[in-house]
Amino acid sequence: MKIIEVKNLTKKVGKKNLLDNISFSLEEGEILGVVGKNGSGKTTLLKTIVGLIHPTTGEIIINGFDLKKDYEKAIKNVGCMIEVPIMYDYLSGKDNLEIYRKMFKGIPKKRVDEIIKLISLEGSEYKKLKIYSLGMKERLGIGVSILNNPKLLILDEPTNGLDPVGIKDLRDFIKSLNGVSVIITSHMLNEIENICDKVMFIDNGKIIDIKEVNHNKKKYKFYVDNIPLTKKILYPYSTNRELEIEVTDEEYLLISKELIKNDIKIFKVSETSSLESDFLSLIGETND
Amino acid sequence: MIRLIKCEILKIFKKISFRVLLLIILISSFLTCYISYKKVDNKYNQYPIIEMADKRNLTDDYNKLATNINKINSKSNIKLNKIIDNGVTLLIFSSIIIIIISSSILGNEINKKSIKELLTKPYKRSKILISKYLVVYIITFLLSLLIFVSYVIFTSILTKINIFNLKDYMIFNKSIISVSYVIKYLIKYVINSIPIYFLSTFTIFLTTFIKNQKAIIPFNSVLFIMSPVILNFFLSIKFKYIIYTFIPYLDFSIFKDIYSIYLLNIEYNVNFNIFLGIIILLTYSLFFIIISIKIFNKKDFY
Numbered sequence A: 001m002k003i004i005e006v007k008n009l010t011k012k013v014g015k016k017n018l019l020d021n022i023s024f025s026l027e028e029g030e031i032l033g034v035v036g037k038n039g040s041g042k043t044t045l046l047k048t049i050v051g052l053i054h055p056t057t058g059e060i061i062i063n064g065f066d067l068k069k070d071y072e073k074a075i076k077n078v079g080c081m082i083e084v085p086i087m088y089d090y091l092s093g094k095d096n097l098e099i100y101r102k103m104f105k106g107i108p109k110k111r112v113d114e115i116i117k118l119i120s121l122e123g124s125e126y127k128k129l130k131i132y133s134l135g136m137k138e139r140l141g142i143g144v145s146i147l148n149n150p151k152l153l154i155l156d157e158p159t160n161g162l163d164p165v166g167i168k169d170l171r172d173f174i175k176s177l178n179g180v181s182v183i184i185t186s187h188m189l190n191e192i193e194n195i196c197d198k199v200m201f202i203d204n205g206k207i208i209d210i211k212e213v214n215h216n217k218k219k220y221k222f223y224v225d226n227i228p229l230t231k232k233i234l235y236p237y238s239t240n241r242e243l244e245i246e247v248t249d250e251e252y253l254l255i256s257k258e259l260i261k262n263d264i265k266i267f268k269v270s271e272t273s274s275l276e277s278d279f280l281s282l283i284g285e286t287n288d
Numbered sequence B: 001m002i003r004l005i006k007c008e009i010l011k012i013f014k015k016i017s018f019r020v021l022l023l024i025i026l027i028s029s030f031l032t033c034y035i036s037y038k039k040v041d042n043k044y045n046q047y048p049i050i051e052m053a054d055k056r057n058l059t060d061d062y063n064k065l066a067t068n069i070n071k072i073n074s075k076s077n078i079k080l081n082k083i084i085d086n087g088v089t090l091l092i093f094s095s096i097i098i099i100i101i102s103s104s105i106l107g108n109e110i111n112k113k114s115i116k117e118l119l120t121k122p123y124k125r126s127k128i129l130i131s132k133y134l135v136v137y138i139i140t141f142l143l144s145l146l147i148f149v150s151y152v153i154f155t156s157i158l159t160k161i162n163i164f165n166l167k168d169y170m171i172f173n174k175s176i177i178s179v180s181y182v183i184k185y186l187i188k189y190v191i192n193s194i195p196i197y198f199l200s201t202f203t204i205f206l207t208t209f210i211k212n213q214k215a216i217i218p219f220n221s222v223l224f225i226m227s228p229v230i231l232n233f234f235l236s237i238k239f240k241y242i243i244y245t246f247i248p249y250l251d252f253s254i255f256k257d258i259y260s261i262y263l264l265n266i267e268y269n270v271n272f273n274i275f276l277g278i279i280i281l282l283t284y285s286l287f288f289i290i291i292s293i294k295i296f297n298k299k300d301f302y
Helices: A042-049 A071-075 A093-103 A110-118 A134-145 A164-176 A189-195 A227-234 A249-261 A274-283 B002-013 B016-039 B060-075 B078-087 B090-112 B115-119 B125-159 B181-207 B213-236 B240-244 B252-256 B258-268 B274-298
Strands: A002-013 A016-027 A031-036 A057-062 A078-081 A152-156 A181-185 A198-203 A206-212 A218-224 A244-247 A266-272 B167-172 B175-180
Touching: A002 A042, A002 A181, A016 A042, A016 A057, A016 A181, A016 A206, A031 A042, A031 A189, A031 A274, A042 A057, A042 A152, A042 A181, A057 A071, A078 A134, A093 A110, A093 A134, A093 B002, A110 A134, A134 A152, A134 A164, A164 A189, A181 A189, A189 A274, A198 A274, A206 A274, A218 A227, A218 A249, A218 A274, A227 A249, A244 A249, A249 A266, A266 A274, B002 B016, B002 B090, B002 B125, B016 B078, B016 B090, B016 B125, B060 B167, B060 B175, B060 B258, B078 B125, B078 B181, B090 B115, B090 B125, B090 B181, B090 B213, B115 B125, B125 B181, B125 B274, B167 B181, B175 B181, B181 B213, B181 B252, B181 B274, B213 B240, B252 B258, B252 B274
Parallel strands: A031 A181, A031 A198, A078 A152, A152 A181
Antiparallel strands: A002 A016, A002 A057, A198 A206, A218 A244, A218 A266, B167 B175
């Protein structure tokens, strides 16, 4: 069942299209990564999905409900963290969670303690939000977004300010969500590649491409002494007739054995992100 | 919506500044009561008599009212009444506080962008906005009640009179009736706090579309304080339709002097009175609430 369907979404401000005819859908349990340059429309798209921005045209259907006509029913099963989460800095982390918990029907008090443990804020929950670091605020924002056990989780740059442990925890947490659909934006392409089932490339408010992420294959680049022979051996696997291949672990083993068998000296093999090369080829290298 | 209201009230009550404010109100209440008690001396033994109007058309109602008020005043404890009346001035102080609270309940959230978290919860925007209006009305009611109750208690203590058992007189349906002292003055406080509810509505309305939130507090405060001056100015240039705006009714204490109001009505051929004021404030409040909901619903939060 489709958890979200976005149809012909456009947001026009003056003469500029912030979003231009965006259409996509997400099945239950799928994780969609949204990547693009700064200013490409990722955050605008997410803000439109959660109702912060009104689209000029188009439809957003969440869990079978039209966002415009049935906002409360549509957004009931959505949790989100858009940009840097801003809450009430004169309250503690726990108080903030309590305030938002009370807004939902039927969420028990113990859920707040569960969330605090999940987002690793134990020991800091009674401190005022104004002394929290960016990473702690991001964790709290994630905590607020999952208070209501959402079916659709929308996370805008959730890795901002997180240390490597936090990033790993986030990755593990997202992977542990069974049956929960996630839309996530991030500039950390390797994380996107690791977590997501598909990736949407967006530029100037338009969808450039949507690609499935193949977790079984990895991209490698070879640095060898005998380039022509290596190219010949790699030809069946090569994506660009050069020394780059995208293969499974078993295929990689076979290729390595073949190269060694042919006395080819391997100086270096680097594992590259296929998403990065896709990003650069689809969207380009310049930043806004 | 009840959940939203509870959350808003919790947010306000958890602010240390609000709790300090309640303390300041209590202290102000005591100080005002004490100063009033000391100022009222034995020379002031009776109320001044309200003058009768000329025997012209439309003065019969005024003369009846003036006669009844003179009768009530002759039976009342003037010193006690003067002290209690001064408590009404504390409502002016609370008006400024309510303007500040009204400005921050939505304005601060928009400025600091915490409104984003609120708007992504499963509530229509209209419900969120209405809950903020209701919370400010509840706070206004609680503050007015705090001022009234504390003031009556302090007065009772200082004058050593058990006000809660005292009877007084008031005019109801053109007749004089005997009522509990507390009830009479509670009604007076309630009526005088009506403009505060309007001010809070107007302030929240302004915060839905004015970008410079910091300007709203001084603007509304000045409007509130200057309302009698603005009224007199427009009447002096013969623009009598000013009485159909909300400006003259931002402070009901102008209706205390019924003789001046009578003269004003005769001179400008208008019917400026407190009941018209209540209707006008209610009408404008409804209008501002509806417009603010429309504005808030259409707003994009980038």
